[in-house]
Amino acid sequence: MRTNESTIVEAALAASLGVISGVLVGLAGRADGLGALCVVGWIPVLVALRRSGPWPAAVAGAATGAVSLLVAMAWMPETISRILPSGGWVPTVAWWATVGAFGLAMACWGALSSVSARIDGPARWAVPALGLAVVESFVPFAVPVQYGAAAWKMPVLLQVAEIGGGAAVTSLVLLVNLSILGVIDRVRGVPAPFVLWSVTAATLLVSTVRMAHVRTMLGGADTIRVAVLEPHDGFQGREASAITADRRARRLLESTRSAARAGADLVIWPETAWPYAFDRDRDRDFPAGHPWRVVPSGDPTTAVVAGSLTVSSTGDTFNSAVAFEADGRITGVYDKRVPFPLGETSLLDDVLERLRLGRSDLAADLPLVTAGDGPRTLDVADVRVAPLICNEEFQLTGLTNAELREVDLLVGMSSDVWFGGPAASSQHLAQAVLRAIETRRHVVRASMPSGSAVIDPTGRVAWSMPASTAVGGVAVGAANIATTRTASIAPAIAPAFRWLALVWIIALLFAGRPVSISVGTAEARRPRSAFS
Numbered sequence: 001m002r003t004n005e006s007t008i009v010e011a012a013l014a015a016s017l018g019v020i021s022g023v024l025v026g027l028a029g030r031a032d033g034l035g036a037l038c039v040v041g042w043i044p045v046l047v048a049l050r051r052s053g054p055w056p057a058a059v060a061g062a063a064t065g066a067v068s069l070l071v072a073m074a075w076m077p078e079t080i081s082r083i084l085p086s087g088g089w090v091p092t093v094a095w096w097a098t099v100g101a102f103g104l105a106m107a108c109w110g111a112l113s114s115v116s117a118r119i120d121g122p123a124r125w126a127v128p129a130l131g132l133a134v135v136e137s138f139v140p141f142a143v144p145v146q147y148g149a150a151a152w153k154m155p156v157l158l159q160v161a162e163i164g165g166g167a168a169v170t171s172l173v174l175l176v177n178l179s180i181l182g183v184i185d186r187v188r189g190v191p192a193p194f195v196l197w198s199v200t201a202a203t204l205l206v207s208t209v210r211m212a213h214v215r216t217m218l219g220g221a222d223t224i225r226v227a228v229l230e231p232h233d234g235f236q237g238r239e240a241s242a243i244t245a246d247r248r249a250r251r252l253l254e255s256t257r258s259a260a261r262a263g264a265d266l267v268i269w270p271e272t273a274w275p276y277a278f279d280r281d282r283d284r285d286f287p288a289g290h291p292w293r294v295v296p297s298g299d300p301t302t303a304v305v306a307g308s309l310t311v312s313s314t315g316d317t318f319n320s321a322v323a324f325e326a327d328g329r330i331t332g333v334y335d336k337r338v339p340f341p342l343g344e345t346s347l348l349d350d351v352l353e354r355l356r357l358g359r360s361d362l363a364a365d366l367p368l369v370t371a372g373d374g375p376r377t378l379d380v381a382d383v384r385v386a387p388l389i390c391n392e393e394f395q396l397t398g399l400t401n402a403e404l405r406e407v408d409l410l411v412g413m414s415s416d417v418w419f420g421g422p423a424a425s426s427q428h429l430a431q432a433v434l435r436a437i438e439t440r441r442h443v444v445r446a447s448m449p450s451g452s453a454v455i456d457p458t459g460r461v462a463w464s465m466p467a468s469t470a471v472g473g474v475a476v477g478a479a480n481i482a483t484t485r486t487a488s489i490a491p492a493i494a495p496a497f498r499w500l501a502l503v504w505i506i507a508l509l510f511a512g513r514p515v516s517i518s519v520g521t522a523e524a525r526r527p528r529s530a531f532s
Contacts, residue, residue, distance in 0.1 A: 011056040014048040018063030018110075021045035025064065026071025028150035030423045038150040039157075042177040043184075045110070049128065054111040061110020066103035068147075075424050082418055105139040112505075119512030125196045126508055129174040130501040133167035137498035148173050152430035158459040159207035161437040162490050164497030165396050169434065171501070175200045211458045214440060214486055218457065221484035224383055224408075226444050227259035227267045230452040230465050230475040233417065245275035249292065255474040256294070260302035264478055266381040267304045268446040271319065271389050271413040274308035278322060281313055285328035295324045302326055303381035307389070307413045307446070309367065310335070316370040319344065321387040321413055323380035331379055335372020336389040337398070344369035376403055383408040383483050386441075390414045393432050397439060401491045404439055408483040412445035425451035433459045438490040442481045454479045457486055 024041030027034045048060040076098075081091040109131045116127035136146050148169025151157040157176070160168040179200045182193040233248060252273055259267045276292075286293040294304050303326050310320040310333060319336040339345050345368060376399060377386050386399060386407045393412050397404075412432045416425045429451045436443040436455040442462075443455040452465035452475070463479040 007053070007056065010052055011059045014052045014056040014060035015063045017044040017048035018060035019067050022064040022067025023071055025147060025150070026068040029068060029072030029147065030074075030426070032423060032426055035150045035153050038147065038173050039154075039176045040180060042174055043181050046113075046128065046177060046181055049110055049113045050117040052114055054114045057114030058107040058111040061113070062103040062107035064110070065106025066099050069099050069102050072423075072427075075419060079419050079424070102139060105135050109135050116509065116512075119509065119514055121508070121512045122195060123508035123512040125175065125178045125193070127505050129171040129178070130505050132174055133164070133171045134498055134501050134505065136170060137167045137501075146170060146431070146434075149427065149430040149434060152433045152459070153461075155211060155459045156204060156207050158433065158437050159210050160203065161434045161459075161494075162210070162440070162488055163493055164501075165438060165490070165494045166431070166434050167498055167501070168494075172200075172203060175203070214458050215456075217484055217486045218482045221482035223480045223482050224381065225263055225265045225478055225480050226409075226454070227262070227264035227476060227478040228444060228446045228452045228454075228465065229255050229259070229267065229269050229273065230446065230450070230477070231270065231273055231448045232473050232475065233448065248275045251474050253292070253294070255476050256302075256304060257296045259476050259478060260296040262476075262478060264302055266383070267302060268411055268413070268444055269305065269307045270446040270448045270452075271307040271415040272309055273415075273446075273448065274306055276308075277311045277317065278306075278308040278320070280310035280318065280320065280322075280333055283330050285324050285330065293328075295326060295328050300326050305378065305380060305385065305387070305411055305413075307415075309369075317367045318372055319369045319389055320372075321378065321389065321411065323378040323385075325380060332375060332377075334376070334378050334387045334389075335374055336369065336392065337372045337376075338392055338395070339369040339371055340391050377407060385409055385411045386439075387411045387413060388432075388435065388443075393428060393435060396490070396494055397435060399439065399491055404441075404488060404491055405485060407439070407441060408485065409481060410435060410439060410441050410443040412443055412447070414445070414447045414451070416447060416451060417449055422450055425449070429453055429461075429464075433461065438488065438494060440486040440488040440490075442483075444481065452477060454481060456482075457484070 021042055021044045024037045028037035028041055045060050045064045049057045052060065077091065077095050080095050084091045084094055112131050113128040116123045132147065146166040148166045151169060151173055157172055158169055160172050175196070179197055182196055186192045229252065231248065231252065233244070252269065256267050285295050288297040294306055296302055304324040306322045306324060308320055308322055310318045310322065312318070319339065321334040322330060323332045325331050377384050384407050386397065388397065388410055390413070393414065397410070399407065412435070414428060416428055419425065425447060428447065429445065432443050432445050432453070433455050436457055437459045440457040442457060445451060445453045445455070450465070453461050454463040456462045463477065465475055465477045
């Protein structure tokens with residue numbers, strides 16, 4: 001009985017520390033100015049993991065995962081209510097099922113980290129760091145709240161994205177937390193974790209050198225002036241969208257002409273900014289004088305990459321980026337290769353129909369989109385761009401080494417109007433920062449209703465659209481962008497990072513020598529180093 005009671009008390013204490021970490025990490029993950037919390041936010045749960053047995057540690061991990069998701073993605077319930085049939089229990093159950101699934105995955109991380117704390121050698125600190133990266137790489141719904149993305153305003157922590165995307169950044173963030181915890185332990189008289197400190201310091205040093213090298217490469221590069229349009233129309237259903245389509249189209253074209261008059265070489269529209277479906281079989285813009293001409297008439301220097309739904313002769317609809325040269329020629333169409341499964345495909349409606357739960361409200365407002373399989377790049381305004389449309393910014397670009405070598409810049413195009421709050425746009429922008437580092441290219445983001453920015457190849461946000469709460473206008477911003485083709489190793493190794501991390505975890509667990517520690521005894525309560 002006493003053993004059970006002590007286990008319950010231990011689990012309660014571990015859960016409390018997990019909740020504290022969940023709040024801190026969640027606040028960092030909101031991407032609204034508290035990102036620095038990510039370098040200390042994990043310390044409470046790490047203390048719990050090293051002092052607890054596997055079951056209490058699992059509770060601590062679950063608490064951290066669930067609470068961090070609730071805090072960082074507080075906008076998600078409203079979004080789910082738009083995706084799923086509203087007015088019933090389905091959105092609520094779906095949200096809490098998501099929280100529960102992520103909490104369960106984090107429980108596995110907690111238990112595994114507790115086990116590794118009782119193994120001699122680097123497994124004590126490497127397994128928690130790599131394990132967290134594995135969890136967020138494999139678990140569905142974890143990608144939008146990738147823990148490493150919370151550091152998006154701290155470029156020195158982000159450079160490892162070049163070898164493993166956001167998962168590698170997450171591992172480094174946890175190593176920093178462990179290193180700080182090691183400093184605290186050292187003050188308390190515990191032996192210093194020199195190996196952990198050395199690995200963390202070496203990684204940060206190499207990151208700093210690489211960042212400086214990339215910035216040096218930008219110095220002599222050619223530049224292009226790119227303008228970004230950011231419509232502020234808010235969320236509109238299909239009926240409201242049809243009523244306002246003409247007005248929105250005219251505002252978009254007038255803003256494009258304004259950007260051209262200001263000297264822009266290239267104008268970027270957000271995803272599906274054009275309110276009508278565009279005939280993808282056209283090879284030229286509308287003639288001069290036509291009210292829907294995209295390229296400004298009489299301006300022979302300004303090209304446009306327009307976000308629009310396009311329709312083929314067979315009736316298929318695509319979510320596309322259409323490249324218009326300054327002379328009106330359409331030089332290419334990029335089609336979104338990964339349609340959003342809960343809005344642009346029939347997957348959600350098929351599931352709801354099988355469960356007899358009604359029809360998705362969002363699906364009534366969005367057409368089904370066909371996945372693109374054409375070229376990944378567009379040639380426009382004497383540069384080659386690689387578009388990333390909406391959720392494509394949340395993952396590795398998929399560009400091969402050969403394709404990336406020929407790309408001058410990435411163009412992010414998104415419409416976040418149906419998300420339930422501005423935090424979602426900030427988190428979307430944070431993901432685009434990782435894509436800039438992975439590819440070592442500038443990322444130009446055109447997003448509505450917010451989040452438009454220019455990100456340099458080191459992950460620094462060089463320019464961002466001023467925040468605006470005005471509804472109905474179109475904000476216009478422009479920046480000069482270097483079109484360097486800096487080499488990146490990400491296409492070759494980043495996709496394999498999570499698998500390499502998993503293999504390394506298994507190897508460390510089997511190769512380490514177990515340390516005999518009885519949880520709950522005086523020996524276990526003695527000060528011990530942070531997974532050192």
